[in-house]
Amino acid sequence: MTAGRLASTIGWICLSALVIAPLTVWAAMALWFRLPAPEWARAAAAGVFVILGLATVLALFRRGRWVALSVYALAFAGVVVWWGTIQPPAGGDWAPDVARQTTGTIDGDTLTLSDVRDFDWRTDNDFTGRWSKRSYDLSTLKTLDLFLAYWAGPEMAHVIMSFGFEDGDYLAWSVEVRRERNSQFSPIADAFKSHTLIYLATTERDSVHLRSNVRGEDVRLYRLSTP
Incomplete structure (x- = not known):
């Protein structure tokens, strides 16, 4: 393996560990806890995002990595936009x-x-x-x-x-x-x-x-x- 290829591999590993992994965990937990849907649907949505994150990490070491990164970025942006629409309830049966x-x-x-x-x-x-x-x-x-x-x-x-x-x-x-x-x-x-x-x-x-x-x-x- 050449020095340039080794540096590229290390870079993709760092991107996976420091960016994609924590973003995936956050998005999956956000969907699990806050998606307005039955429990099975929340679990499915969280699972799909975890699979997307894993697939993106694997794709970083193959051709087509930029397509995978683009798909992941769009999916994460969608979660962020939805997250920003969550408003506190105006009323409730409070303790x-x-x-x-x-x-x-x-x-x-x-x-x-x-x-x-x-x-x-x-x-x-x-x-x-x-x-x-x-x-x-x-x-x-x-x-x-x-x-x-x-x-x-x-x-x-x-x-x-x-x-x-x-x-x-x-x-x-x-x-x-x-x-x-x-x-x-x-x-x-x-x-x-x-x-x-x-x-x-x-x-x-x-x-x-x-x-x-x-x-x-x-x-x-x-x-x-x-x-």
Whole structure:
């Protein structure tokens, strides 16, 4: 094998491993999790794309590779275009703790928020729900804390940002998966738009206590040094 041919072969191997393989895995999983079709049809669509990816890799080492690459690129572009059309649902039978989303207005230094969550958690399924409307004087903002709640070992943590005011009140912001009542939480499925995300303003007694005391997660607090 000549040096030029060896370099070409190495190049096609790198293209297969670093580009085609990850794109194929992503597209197949996107079709499996989000294609609006019965389970058998989603499995078939994902399988067809995997076969297309494998066929494209094999074709790279034969004549006609550019035709195979063109077909693959068009198929992947179609998946990307479809993916961009997926919109979050306007409504649903949401779980009680994510049934509302915080909204607010600012008037001068006064921040007024509607639907601030302040649940009294006893267990994950036993709680007293409270949503309230609250106002905060931004001129009295004093501290900013970062909470990391490790719920799946040291590799994965939930982030909460908590703003402290001079009167001792704390406003904690948490990005939550908005699931329906009977749906299951799955980090992999949720990475493929199986659920939407919402921003929730909560009290620390709600979101932090839930994770540290109720769920027993490893929760760490970092006081940030920032103006």
